[in-house]
Amino acid sequence: MAKTLSVPLAGMEYRGPLTAVRTPRRTGGQGWVAAVAVAFTLAQLALVRPGMGLGWDEAVYVSQVSGHAPAAFFSAPRSRGISLLVAPIASWSSSTELLRVYLSLLSGLGLFLALRAWRGLFPVRVTALAGALFATLWVTVFYGPEVMPNYWVAIGALAGVGCFLRVQADRRDRAALWGAGASAALMAWMRPTDTVWVVLPLLVLLVCVRRWRRPRLLAALVVGLGSGAVGWVVEAYVSFGGLGARLADASRIQGGLGWNIAVLDQLRSLRGQTLCRPCTGSVPAPELIAWWFALPLLAALGLVVAVRARRTAGTLLPLACATTAGIPYLFMIGYAAPRFLLPFYALLAIPVADALIHLVTTRRQAWRPVATTLVALALAGHVAVQYAVLENAVARSTAAREDWARTASELHRLGVRPPCVVTGLEALPIAFYAGCSSAQTQGHNASTTRAELLRTAQRTPTAALATAKDGPPEYARGWPSHRFGDLRIHVGPATRTGDQG
Secondary structure, eight states: OOOOOEEEETTEEEETTTEEEEOOOOOOOTHHHHHHHHHHHHHIIIIIOTTOOOOHHHHHHHHTTOSSSOOOOOOTTOOSHHHHHHHHHHTTOOOHHHHHHHHHHHHHHHHHHHHHTTBTTBOHHHHHHHHHHHHTSHHHHHHTTSSOSHHHHHHHHHHHHHHHHHHHHOTTOHHHHHHHHHHHHHHHHHOHHHHHHHHHHHHHHHHHOGGGOOHHHHHHHHHHHHHHHHHHHHHHHHHSSSHHHHHHHHHHHTTOOSSBOOHHHHHHHTTTOSOBSSOOSOOOOHHHHHHHHHHHHHHHHHHHHHHHTTOHHHHHHHHHHHHHHHHHHHHBOSSBOGGGGHHHHHHHHHHHHHHHHHHHTOSOGGGHHHHHHHHHHHHHHHHHHHHHHHHHHHHHHHHHHHHHHHHHHHHHHTTOOSSOEEEETTHHHHHHHHTOEEOOSSSTTOOSOHHHHHHHHHHSOEEEEEETTSOOOGGGTTSOEEEETTEEEEEOHHHHTSOOO
């Protein structure tokens, strides 16, 4: 007979490569998980507010499916998954409020389903706390209702690892098998390159470790990855000259991927910056970053707890996937955006929650009240800090987007109305707000040439934007100039003949 192998998980124990035996554990009480998801949805609606306008990247994604403005230039790193996710609303309505409410509800549902994928692997109190920890981060609340892909990669990662572990424990669990494939497809649909990093430990286990081999699970992951990424790959050959060329373009736009320690950049961005590029300035105050240093310590404690409880795999695997998910954004990129680490945070939430539950349920009865009080105070302070950062981030983002809307109104007043073209400084989001096409002759979003732009300006209302202290682009030096706040708006020949009333 083959030697029996035992691979413990939370709530499960493998006995032999073919048989998985569940140890008894209550899997009810999902109401707590649902409550976390509902609270997360309400927090988005109350704190981010549906009326906040669309950001730069959001304008790109929404324009691909919107009738409000022509599709903006779609650069190599982007994927169309998030555009398709919002198409049921954006394809027929230009209401940002409706779009935000739709995404808030959808992101709350996504969090519930991702946490539910862990049922039976950990007690409900652990998964509910994990969800609460992830859902109260300012970056999670901010990006839940945003038209951005990173939150959905995080949800796919959290659900995918949970489903993977459930299939490992019981290969007859068809729901978990389908869930693993669907989660991989969701991630690849949103950001194919990020997905590779997330699922790398799963694929290594399935291929290289005999007792972890599950051919159907491997097939589900591969099919999920392929179905999610096929559109991106096809587009690479149609529009970018091939897969290698698209990957090279994506690397160039992101500053050239390679060995580049960005840990300090990510640390600086924790003050509430949605994009830190270039990432300069001082490190935020200790109260803003203390949680970031507590994460690895609590995750390590979670692993120690799991080892002692003989359920190492259930904790070690999300830690491994979190590590690989974080590698490119901590060590391979020259700038930072907090949203990049959302999958990292989502996966770490499980072992961190397990560690915190262990602290407050210690067998030392005398220490329980002290530990419970300290953990409660720490979590309350953490949430207060997160929401203070969130308030500042929302205020800054709202102000920037209101500026774009005012500039778009000024363009309309000057006669730059659809069909129209906007180029120059911050042309892409301003063009979307104005209902115009955006065009650039250089940079990451270069989509036309100087000659073509000049020809367009002869027949289509066109505006070139520049800072008030800078001169116009060379091709617009003969165009009439209008001062508007910190901007100079240079209008092309066709605009001068339009109605400027």
